[in-house]
């Protein structure tokens with residue numbers, strides 16, 4: 001079967017279409033025939049290589065996948081061939097204290113598909129049962145594949161770490177990105193007031209369409225000035241960071257007293 005792999009780090013020319021063996025499911029796995037995958041910033045980091053981080057190569061890229069169950073392992077009783085499913089990107093041991101308390105992302109064996117082990121950019125992918133989620137009727141493969149990594153990341157940041165509360169004000173940096181679009185929707189579901197930051201009118205319109213209450217165009221206004229203007233100089237309760245160097249000082253200036261800044265990366269640099 002075909003897969004997208006990198007054998008060495010570098011530019012997009014390092015992505016090759018490789019013929020690799022079809023996977024056979026272990027007892028607690030199902031094989032999914034992939035209909036849609038995603039491109040996350042993580043794919044760029046994995047392809048390009050990350051400082052002080054050694055990744056196993058060659059690696060199949062891709063963290064998200066949606067498709068149809070093609071084969072079911074012998075221990076699985078609640079999935080059938082033909083089921084429409086999503087593959088969740090995080091795997092863990094399932095036995096340690098962190099896993100059993102619901103903090104599987106803190107497991108010492110936690111891995112993300114397409115970063116620490118082979119990912120989803122392949123015709124067939126074997127995944128453990130606890131990484132497979134049945135899709136509701138009406139949810140497209142494209143929507144499903146675009147959602148999992150960014151939504152679990154944004155949920156972890158806003159709900160688990162920042163513990164966002166109703167009526168709090170949340171500043172979402174990089175609002176047009178994957179995690180940014182997820183953060184807007186999660187914050188609104190928690191009845192927070194969202195101020196979205198992006199660099200063009202088109203991106204800000206998209207943020208509003210997703211539920212943002214206010215927007216700041218960083219191309220025409222310093223972000224922290226916009227926050228002061230929109231919050232009566234008070235600052236926001238939660239800053240949703242992931243851009244790093246380009247926004248970090250504005251994030252600090254934008255948080256109110258006792259405010260929380262949560263981050264998951266630094267796409268513009270450390």
Ligand SMILES: [Zn+2]
Pocket residue numbers: 092093094095096097098099100104107108109
């Ligand atoms: Zn564990």
